[in-house]
Amino acid sequence: xxxxxxxxxxxxxxAVHLLPLGAxxxxxxxxxxxxxxxxxxxxxxxxxxxxxxxxxxxxxxALPYGVTRYGSAFxxxxxxxxxxxxxxxxxxxxxxxxxxxxxxxxEPEQVETLRATGLPLLDLTRRRxxxxxxxxxxSGSCHAGRYETSLVLADEPQLVHxxxxxxxxxxxxxxxxxxxxxxxDFLAMGMDEAYCGAPAESSxxxxxxxxxxxxxxxxxxxxxxxx
Ligand SMILES: [Zn+2]
Numbered sequence: 635x636x637x638x639x640x641x642x643x644x645x646x647x648x649a650v651h652l653l654p655l656g657a658x659x660x661x662x663x664x665x666x667x668x669x670x671x672x673x674x675x676x677x678x679x680x681x682x683x684x685x686x687x688x689x690x691x692x693x694x695x696a697l698p699y700g701v702t703r704y705g706s707a708f709x710x711x712x713x714x715x716x717x718x719x720x721x722x723x724x725x726x727x728x729x730x731x732x733x734x735x736x737x738x739x740x741e742p743e744q745v746e747t748l749r750a751t752g753l754p755l756l757d758l759t760r761r762r763x764x765x766x767x768x769x770x771x772x773s774g775s776c777h778a779g780r781y782e783t784s785l786v787l788a789d790e791p792q793l794v795h796x797x798x799x800x801x802x803x804x805x806x807x808x809x810x811x812x813x814x815x816x817x818x819d820f821l822a823m824g825m826d827e828a829y830c831g832a833p834a835e836s837s838x839x840x841x842x843x844x845x846x847x848x849x850x851x852x853x854x855x856x857x858x859x860x861x
Contacts, residue, residue, distance in 0.1 A: 652856075653696075656669075659711045674736045701739075
């Protein structure tokens with residue numbers, strides 16, 4: 635189900651392709667720069683497995699770069715432009731036929747660029763999707779907090795510094811409100827350690843439950859696209 639692991643004679647025709655979209659940006663002192671990518675890959679692999687025998691689904695190699703300006707004051711941030719992101723998505727779609735974008739990086743310019751491609755998109759910022767996710771996610775105070783850290787703990791626990799995570803105080807930052815007020819980097823939002831929310835409350839168990847919800851949403855979208 636991972637396209638990159640197949641030899642060409644084994645690639646099924648008429649598959650639905652999933653492109654996991656992430657970012658390389660700071661996620662607190664405790665979680666990896668690849669947090670968003672890990673989450674998107676986790677959703678895609680679960681959905682592909684869930685649909686085995688029903689719909690052929692292939693997971694493309696992940697795109698680990700996004701439009702990532704908010705974290706630019708921190709080491710390790712790698713950003714691409716809206717133009718590059720849009721081109722990558724549309725050119726990959728042209729290569730594979732049926733493509734679904736699966737995004738876990740929510741900087742507004744990232745989301746707007748992906749919407750503008752017109753490609754099917756698992757868009758967790760849409761209210762009908764956000765409503766199904768955890769309280770912290772819905773609060774908008776959710777960068778490298780309990781929501782995201784739990785998901786990483788579920789799939790790549792060795793990438794989380796548990797000792798640092800347990801020492802982090804809860805930080806409430808209403809990111810959508812801060813963005814509307816024109817604060818467009820983590821420092822200006824008061825996130826001097828590149829996180830908000832409550833990472834110390836994270837657990838692999840919550841991560842697995844959230845992955846289940848995210849997988850269900852993606853399965854529903856794939857069924858719509860394949861119908
Ligand atoms: Zn993130």
